Each structure stands twice: as C-alpha cells, then as structure tokens.
Amino acid sequence: ETGVTQTPRHLVMGMTNKKSLKCEQHLGHNAMYWYKQSAKKPLELMFVYSLEERVENNSVPSRFSPECPNSSHLFLHLHTLQPEDSALYLCASSQDRGVTGELFFGEGSRLTVL
Amino acid sequence: GQNIDQPTEMTATEGAIVQINCTYQTSGFNGLFWYQQHAGEAPTFLSYNVLDGLEEKGRFSSFLSRSKGYSYLLLKELQMKDSASYLCAVSPDNYGQNFVFGPGTRLSVLP
Numbered sequence: 001e002t003g004v005t006q007t008p009r010h011l012v013m014g015m016t017n018k019k020s021l022k023c024e025q026h027l028g029h030n031a032m033y034w035y036k037q038s039a040k041k042p043l044e045l046m047f048v049y050s051l052e053e054r055v056e057n058n059s060v061p062s063r064f065s066p067e068c069p070n071s072s073h074l075f076l077h078l079h080t081l082q083p084e085d086s087a088l089y090l091c092a093s094s095q096d097r098g099v100t101g102e103l104f105f106g107e108g109s110r111l112t113v114l
Numbered sequence: 115g116q117n118i119d120q121p122t123e124m125t126a127t128e129g130a131i132v133q134i135n136c137t138y139q140t141s142g143f144n145g146l147f148w149y150q151q152h153a154g155e156a157p158t159f160l161s162y163n164v165l166d167g168l169e170e171k172g173r174f175s176s177f178l179s180r181s182k183g184y185s186y187l188l189l190k191e192l193q194m195k196d197s198a199s200y201l202c203a204v205s206p207d208n209y210g211q212n213f214v215f216g217p218g219t220r221l222s223v224l225p
Contacts, residue, residue, distance in 0.1 A: 004156070042118070043157075043201065043215035090156065102147060102159035103213065 003027045006091050006106035014114050015081060021109045023074040023091030030096045032074040033103065034066060037088040049074060050096075081113045116140045118216035120202050125222045126192055134187045134219045136202035144205040148176055148187045151199045151218070160187070160200075189221075197223045 004025045013019050025032060034046040046060045049068040063085075065077040074091055088110050092103040118138045126132040138146070145164040149157040163169055163178035163185060175188040189196055202216040 040122075040217070042217045043203075045213065048212070102162060103149075103157075105156035105158070107156045 003104050004091060004093055004106035006089075006109050008109060009107060010110045010112075012112045012114065013078070013081065015083075017081075018077070018079040020078065021076040021089055021091075021111075023076075023106055025072055025074075025091075025093040025104070025106075027093055027104060029093035029104070030071055031094045032068060032071070033092040033094075034074065034076050035090040035092060035105075037090055037108070043090070047076075078111075081111075083113050086111055086113045116204075116206060116214040118202055118204060118214055120200075120216040120219045122217065123220045123222070125224060128192055128194060128223055128225050130192050131188065131190050132192060132221065134189070134200050134202075134221065136185045136187070136216055138183050138185070138202070138204050138214075138216075140204050140206040140214060142206040143180060144207060146176075146178055146185050147203040147205070147213070148174075148185075149201040149203065151201060153198070157201055192223050194223050194225065197221060 007022045031050045033048050036044045036046055047066040048055050052068045052071055063080050067075040088108045090108045091106040094103050095101045120136050147162050148160040150160050151157040160174055161169055161176040163176050166178055166180055168175055168177045173190045178185045199218040199220045201218045203213045205213055
C-alpha cells in the first residue's frame with residue numbers, strides 16, 4: 001500500500017452535482033490536509049485536520065465541505081461547484097501538529113467542473 | 115502577508131549543474147522545504163533546512179540564509195528524470211502545519 005491514497009483520480013461533474021473526494025493515509029500520521037493546485041498557481045492550503053479536529057480553514061467557500069472521521073481518512077464533499085474550481089486536489093499527511101515535518105502527498109484527484 | 119518567489123521555468127543540459135533559487139517573506143520561519151513534482155504525480159519531499167548553511171543529500175543540496183530570506187536547491191549531474199517542477203515551501207509558524215508554497219520552478223533537462 002502506498003502512503004497516501006486518493007480516490008477518484010479523475011472526476012468530471014456538473015455544477016449541480018454532489019460528489020466526494022476520499023483520502024486515506026497508512027503512515028500513522030495525526031495531521032491531514034487538503035490542498036488545491038491550479039495551473040501556474042502555488043499550492044493553496046484549504047483545510048488542516050489534526051487528531052480529527054479542524055485547525056485551519058483558509059477562507060474556503062462553503063461549497064467545499066471537509067470531513068475527517070478518523071486520523072486515517074479525510075473526505076472533501078463537493079456541491080454546486082463552479083468551473084473555476086477545476087483543479088488538482090491534493091491530500092497530504094504529516095506526523096503531528098507542533099512537529100515540523102515534511103508533507104506526504106497523495107497522487108491527487110483531478111477535478112473538472114463543466 | 116506571506117510571499118515566496120521562484121523562477122517559473124529553467125532549462126539545463128544532461129550532466130550539468132543547475133541552481134534553483136527561492137526567496138521568501140513570511141510572518142515567521144520554522145523551516146524551508148523543497149519538493150519535487152513530476153507531471154501528473156504527487157509532490158515528494160527532497161530537503162529541509164531550518165538552520166543557515168548547506169544540506170547535502172546525494173546529487174541534491176539545499177542552502178538556506180535566514181537573514182536574507184533566501185534558499186537554493188542545487189542539482190548536480192543532471193539526468194533526464196530530473197525534469198520536473200521544484201516547489202519551495204516555508205513553514206511560517208511554530209505549529210508546523212501551515213506551509214506556504216511558492217509557484218514552483220519547472221525544470222527541463224535536455225539531452
């Protein structure tokens with residue numbers, strides 16, 4: 001098993017659809033993240049969870065709704081998205097809050113909103 | 115605010131040495147990271163600097179000057195597989211989880 005697994009890898013949805021992205025980490029980490037990667041833009045932090053508690057929400061529109069049922073799983077629920085939300089959504093994990101360590105990224109979910 | 119700058123694109127020849135620069139202005143500093151990202155793949159960790167100086171790891175080295183807000187990634191003996199984007203990221207706070215990323219430098223290694 002790879003360290004951080006994301007599904008689906010590709011998703012096409014209409015603006016009225018509801019879908020979810022899933023992330024699972026097998027590294028025993030306590031912190032998980034959602035990042036958005038758009039073309040020619042820096043990685044944008046969306047949400048951080050530490051020990052299943054949300055600790056960061058960088059002014060993300062409410063059409064994105066995260067869920068962290070346990071320290072190994074992270075979801076991003078999507079509804080009524082806009083075409084400008086089309087991007088690569090990367091999940092990552094790190095060892096622990098308060099310990100500066102590298103991020104371990106999943107392969108990403110490529111989202112296209114029509 | 116938080117700001118990280120990197121060159122957008124660089125080109126180098128196989129076997130050569132290339133230096134990718136990164137300058138940062140952040141509210142705090144708790145370490146600087148370099149990641150490599152091949153097209154269509156996840157970013158992977160390359161190096162971490164928290165103190166001034168050079169960290170060497172095989173063909174890759176990373177340098178940090180905190181007083182200048184400056185870092186570089188040095189790639190030696192370039193190989194075709196080094197063609198990728200290189201992301202500079204800073205951890206600006208003591209919690210260690212609020213990483214700020216630069217735009218990335220897309221490196222093309224030519225034969």
